[in-house]
Amino acid sequence: MVRMIDVAKHADVSLKTVSRVLNNEPHVQEKIRKRVFESINELGYIPSTSARSLRSLRTYSIHLISNSIEGAFINTVQSGALLSCQKHGYSLLISLLDSEILNNPKALKKWCAEFVVQKRPDGVILVPPHSDNIDLNSILNEANIPISRIGPNEIIDKDNSTIMIDDRKAAREVTEYLISLGHKRIGHVRGSEDQGATHKRYSGYTDALKAASIPIIEELIKPGNFRFESGLKAGEELLKMKNRPTAIFAANDDMAAGIIVASYMNHFKVPDELSVIGFDDNELAKRIWPTLSTIQQPVFGYGERAAELLVKKAGTRKKQTSLVISATELMNYKFILRESTNIASTANN
Amino acid sequence: MVRMIDVAKHADVSLKTVSRVLNNEPHVQEKIRKRVFESINELGYIPSTSARSLRSLRTYSIHLISNSIEGAFINTVQSGALLSCQKHGYSLLISLLDSEILNNPKALKKWCAEFVVQKRPDGVILVPPHSDNIDLNSILNEANIPISRIGPNEIIDKDNSTIMIDDRKAAREVTEYLISLGHKRIGHVRGSEDQGATHKRYSGYTDALKAASIPIIEELIKPGNFRFESGLKAGEELLKMKNRPTAIFAANDDMAAGIIVASYMNHFKVPDELSVIGFDDNELAKRIWPTLSTIQQPVFGYGERAAELLVKKAGTRKKQTSLVISATELMNYKFILRESTNIASTANN
């Protein structure tokens, strides 16, 4: 094993100088810096993470906190975060924190205390519904752990970043598209109530209806939880109404897929008799028939950017506190038109 | 922060005794062991992973090596592995190793050297196609890193474990089921050629045909790569034949979904005009229409078991080398009958 002392001897400098070079600290001549890097490469030196973190209390790790890692959304976020972490020599770790604990302030406090002491993350990434949870955010803030929040939320926090798209605007766009096809009875299936996205997408839906002077009809709005099964159920209910909707905007793709299956089961043709629009553009959207019109979110980019911001922050901690990287970053979405939407048939309007 | 020395003082024993208790080492009186545990709980002591690994060269981490973490299969394996790791106080880390490097022996050797020095994993989990790669397996073996292999392969290795189902038997079963429905022209879409599963599933398919004295027709067997698009393409080709198959067994669900979409596009009704069977039972299987008949693999269990075996091995290293945990573990699969299969219509036979 090559140690730092070996590099120091090889480059004919002190231990500390090598350390400075590795940590991008100032006060090293460019010439020496270069010589040290040469020695590092020549000897194939790789710093020991355990020694570094033992001494410095930095772990070179980012934690992604989530209630599960199964599912297309979190899977893709993780993939993006992993890419950023690897690029900067950080590890990405997953910490499972389920909703039951999340919604119980006492249990949450205990969980966080253990988490902080045990993992000592240099930063954490929060996804919905965790990114919407005020308690969790403030506990981590108090523990002085940088956070990147993914997904829409209303948390005001000048020290950390939120990465999202304009859900409300996107939802309004898809609803307006359905209206432009001649649809007037447009149903909506909501996501989980504990997620900001649910409310913003609903607002976008009503924005579009109001702007077109179409009445908002309670019966056409069904609860859901972002899962396929809830879309299936909502679809069943909506299609069995005497005066059924001719189009449905589901708050995500999984539920939209459920609505499409419900249509098959009730012998309605999508898109001729029912238009369906989802949200996310997950892998399902291209694999079902008809393929799903939806809003494409840069989910991979969420993870990538979230991790990158944390790495940057960890790298500048205590050194240039002036450089505060934190803001609400609005990313770009894209409306993807596929086969699940069609003009409103006159028979139904 | 509570240190080991604090626990030692509190329990009125030496530092080393606490260390012994924590590492399950022998030569500690039961009475003292209990007292130490009490002190640990009372003080809320949590060992410092960095200090432990700096000294002992163990990292308390398992690495999952894969070319990507996106996709239902690897996602579920990871989820299972994460559960086991958390249960035993281990970290699960992901290392991305893409196929280009994997198939270039020189690049692979270099990658592994860096990986071993930098990560020092206590064990690695390999999934297809990595679990089928002889070079990778032997390099890791030489580096003395325990391996759990997931998925079918022919690697002979008395020191490590392989976890799989009997793919050949399962493939034979589904093909026999199609035969029992009266199908005689049964197509097959293969997976990636670098994966053992592809060959085993193909063998199961031919086993069933041979046993039923049905000729194996080359034209009905199409190449694929386990991806949706390859299933779509194979489906197109098979359906455009003059003498098209009445049933198709795809080597996985994603490709089966592609075949179903191809059927819609070519106006063939599934299952009335074409029966389709997949393999995996991933989330897609229940979300498409018609829902997919398939073989359910215990994918979560693969990850769970793989990690568990590695943790056990790491815990007994150097202490009881007699206890060698390694074998081929055959897990149970299940044939799931859904809506994508039907009896062969007489018109087509």
Add this chain to the structure above:
DNA sequence: GTGAAAGCGCTAACAT
């Protein structure tokens, strides 16, 4: 069966 001392590889604090 238990303990004392040494030291893993690095960085923080303090020289110079």
Add this chain to the structure above:
DNA sequence: ATGTTAGCGCTTTCAC
């Protein structure tokens, strides 16, 4: 701008 020294919290080695 560079170097010296001490010590992070634990396990290893060896002594008893």
